[in-house]
Amino acid sequence: MSAVPDxxxxxxxxxxxxxxxxGAGAAAVNLFFASLIFSWIGWRVMxxxxxxxxxxxxxxxxxxxxxRHIKGLMDKAEPRE
Incomplete structure (x- = not known):
């Protein structure tokens, strides 16, 4: 079997x-603001x-x-041999 890089x-x-x-803070803020926007169509605000x-x-x-994105950038900036 050949080793294929991940x-x-x-x-x-x-x-x-x-x-x-x-990440959790950004998700919470986005959820709250999304509920404010959806309140315009009659949904309740969280x-x-x-x-x-x-x-x-x-x-x-x-x-x-x-x-995963950050790790990919780190690997690209400093590749391991």
Whole structure:
């Protein structure tokens, strides 16, 4: 079997832990503002607590995707042989 380099870099736990507060916070703010926009068509506005809870859940996949992007940039800037 030939070793094929992984085309999708896997971020380390330290990078994920460092970026998670930013990803969760951004997701919470976006959820809250989206609920404000959807209130124009009759939907109810989320409470800040609901937005934070949703941000904690949605922040994980968003952080994973962003950390993969950052890890790819790090590998491109300093390739390992």
């Amino acid at each position: 085309s999708k870099p896997r971020p380390g736990w330290r990078l994920l832990v460092a970026l998670y507060p930013f 409470t800040p607590q609901e937005a934070v809870a949703g941000g904690l859940v949605l922040g994980l996949p968003a952080t994973w995707a962003f950390a």
